[in-house]
Amino acid sequence: MNTKENTEPAPRSRGRPRGFDMETALDTGQRLFHAGSYETVGLAALTDALGVKPPSFYKAFGSKSEFFAQVIERYAQSALALDEILLPGRAPADALAELLESAARTYVRDPEQRGCLVLEAARGNDGDASVIHARRVANQRRYRLREFIARTHPERASAVTDFVASTMSGLSASAREGMDESRLLGVARTAVAGLKARLDAD
Amino acid sequence: MNTKENTEPAPRSRGRPRGFDMETALDTGQRLFHAGSYETVGLAALTDALGVKPPSFYKAFGSKSEFFAQVIERYAQSALALDEILLPGRAPADALAELLESAARTYVRDPEQRGCLVLEAARGNDGDASVIHARRVANQRRYRLREFIARTHPERASAVTDFVASTMSGLSASAREGMDESRLLGVARTAVAGLKARLDAD
DNA sequence: TATTTTCTTTAGTGTTCACTATAAAAATCC
DNA sequence: GGATTTTTATAGTGAACACTAAAGAAAATA
Numbered sequence: 001m002n003t004k005e006n007t008e009p010a011p012r013s014r015g016r017p018r019g020f021d022m023e024t025a026l027d028t029g030q031r032l033f034h035a036g037s038y039e040t041v042g043l044a045a046l047t048d049a050l051g052v053k054p055p056s057f058y059k060a061f062g063s064k065s066e067f068f069a070q071v072i073e074r075y076a077q078s079a080l081a082l083d084e085i086l087l088p089g090r091a092p093a094d095a096l097a098e099l100l101e102s103a104a105r106t107y108v109r110d111p112e113q114r115g116c117l118v119l120e121a122a123r124g125n126d127g128d129a130s131v132i133h134a135r136r137v138a139n140q141r142r143y144r145l146r147e148f149i150a151r152t153h154p155e156r157a158s159a160v161t162d163f164v165a166s167t168m169s170g171l172s173a174s175a176r177e178g179m180d181e182s183r184l185l186g187v188a189r190t191a192v193a194g195l196k197a198r199l200d201a202d
Numbered sequence: 203m204n205t206k207e208n209t210e211p212a213p214r215s216r217g218r219p220r221g222f223d224m225e226t227a228l229d230t231g232q233r234l235f236h237a238g239s240y241e242t243v244g245l246a247a248l249t250d251a252l253g254v255k256p257p258s259f260y261k262a263f264g265s266k267s268e269f270f271a272q273v274i275e276r277y278a279q280s281a282l283a284l285d286e287i288l289l290p291g292r293a294p295a296d297a298l299a300e301l302l303e304s305a306a307r308t309y310v311r312d313p314e315q316r317g318c319l320v321l322e323a324a325r326g327n328d329g330d331a332s333v334i335h336a337r338r339v340a341n342q343r344r345y346r347l348r349e350f351i352a353r354t355h356p357e358r359a360s361a362v363t364d365f366v367a368s369t370m371s372g373l374s375a376s377a378r379e380g381m382d383e384s385r386l387l388g389v390a391r392t393a394v395a396g397l398k399a400r401l402d403a404d
Numbered sequence: 405t406a407t408t409t410t411c412t413t414t415a416g417t418g419t420t421c422a423c424t425a426t427a428a429a430a431a432t433c434c
Numbered sequence: 435g436g437a438t439t440t441t442t443a444t445a446g447t448g449a450a451c452a453c454t455a456a457a458g459a460a461a462a463t464a
Contacts, residue, residue: 015440016430039241040327043422053443054423060441064422123325123375125242135379162376162385163392170372173325174364177337183364190365194396217410218460245452256453258412266452 022060025050030071034113038068038121038130065129068121075117076137080106086148093199095148096164097192103168104184107175115172122169138165153199160198167191224262227252232273236315240270240323240332267331270323277319278339282308288350295401297350298366299394305370306386309377317374324371340367355401362400369393 028049032041043064047057061067085099107115118141121134142165150157171184179187230251234243245266249259263269287301309317320343323336344367352359373386381389 013440014432014438016432016442018441036327042420044420055425055444056442058423119375120325123322123378125238138379159385159388159392162381163389166372166376166381166389167369167393168372169375170368170370173321173371173375174368176325177340179364179368183361186361187365187368190361190396190400191369191393192396193399194392194394197395197399198392215410216408216462218412218462220411221460244450246450255413257414257455260453261411 018060019056020050020052020060025052025060026067026071026074029067030075030117031113033068033071033121034075034117038065038124038128065133068130069133072118072121072134072137076141079116082141082144082148086144088151092149092152092160093192093196096160096195100164100167100171100188100191100195101185103171104175104188105181107172108179108181108184114178115176116168119169119172120176156199160195163191163195163198220262221258222252222254222262227254227262228269228273228276231269232277232319233315235270235273235323236277236319240267240326240330267335270332271335274320274323274336274339278343281318284343284346284350288346294351294354294362295394295398298362298397302366302369302373302390302393302397303387305373306377306390307383309374310381310383310386316380317378318370321371321374322378358401362397365393365397365400 029041029046032046032049043054043057046064046067047054050057052060057067061070080099080102082099085102086095103116118134118137121130122138124131142161145164146157146161149160153160167188171187174187175184231243231248234248234251245256245259248266248269249256252259254262259269263272282301282304284301287304288297305318320336320339323332324340326333344363347366348359348363351362355362369390373389376389377386
């Protein structure tokens, strides 16, 4: 997303160069927000972890909520990449089973990053800027999910998407509350059984 | 829960009488916390809605988090009463189906009280006093659920309880994000299909 | 009536929150 | 080297947070 279309060689802008790497900062922010939440990670904790003073942070990212928006968009692209699971032509029952079981595993992989950063942030009050951002990202993924299912099951796509989305929220919550991987996988597999009944029914 | 066992006549203690009704205050607090969350409802908003000044609030309830603990315990007894659903001798498949469908309906009944107050509060950071209270209440209900299932399905009680608990968290989250009753019921019924497969399997 | 007890009101406490005005430092352009 | 541009550090903004010290007001008891 640079102004020039060539990728790497660094545009070497004019004034004083930035003293920190923005990608590293986003990674650090992701780790903090995922371990805690948008509200529990204050600006002081954030700038301390980044090794950056508040004015530099605001010059680079605008505000805490804009920084958070960038963090969750990055996270959505890296964690549980839908491209690798919703392969064209693949049977939805298979793909969704893998999605739910992968979610179960991913949500407890790192004990300090339990649950889904996006889904956890999507809860909370309606007005919050961080909640609005998170819901937009979550809904983009749900849209892709529905499109994938609609290719083979157009009539059940919405209901199945609702179920998968709701189940993933439940898995994320359970992971946050301390449920371990084997139990979480049990939940995911029971959900898959319901999913298959719904996909194949009638 | 009075000190005397007779119900109404008021013990008429010494000093100046309390200028407000504690039950009404708890109801109001429940409404506020359920519409928002523990963090979003500040003490100022709370005492304003109660028509009570902070010192009176602290004299009566001790602290915000103790007040909240009382609120969610009351809520757990009133909403989705397990006694009426987990009837002794009833088939778990039936009872759990009713529990999940009732949850779906309850979670969107009042558009300003969406989701489950306890389950929503149970999310959030581990250290929080409000989160600890909410998880204790949630786990008490899950214990009763497991005991009920274990009467007929002792080997699957834990897995089924995990699934029901996780599903209810998902339903609560979906309700909070704006899913309407019919969609939520669809999710609940798909979950019930998985539940039955898990209960009757092998 | 005087005393004791309990609650209420007034008016704050210090802490933390996200955020910023100002000016110095480090780079490029002329 | 001087001007320009951009990011830095210093130091602090007002607002909101949960909570409280001190004294006044309303009841029961002595």
